Amino acid sequence: MFTKAVLEATRKVPRGRITTYGEIARIIGRPKAGRAVGNALNKNPYAPIIPCHRVVKADGKISGFNKGVKAKIRILEIEGIKVEKNKVVNLKKVIYHWDS
């Protein structure tokens, strides 16, 4: 299932690192399904077991979050990720490379 694949991929993101919707979409085999990815996370029934807060837009901008973007940013900062204007600062340094 697409949704489950997204959740699984998101769950693999290590602490202190983040990924983008497009990246996940590509990993699961649907590089053009960035939208569907966000959709899956939005309605994800696994919210408690999935670090959805480690998923941001391609440019590092923070978007929706079940508990609110504010909370999402707070968590990211706790993980050691700097966020400014709802956007990740050191994006390139926190992006998680799956096939590294």
Added chain:
DNA sequence: GTCGTGACTAGCC
């Protein structure tokens, strides 16, 4: 089976 919606992305101006 078709339509509308949304946590997206890349391209243009």
Added chain:
DNA sequence: CGGCTAGCCACGA
């Protein structure tokens, strides 16, 4: 660099 448009996808009504 900021704003707008078109394309792509999965899901629920």
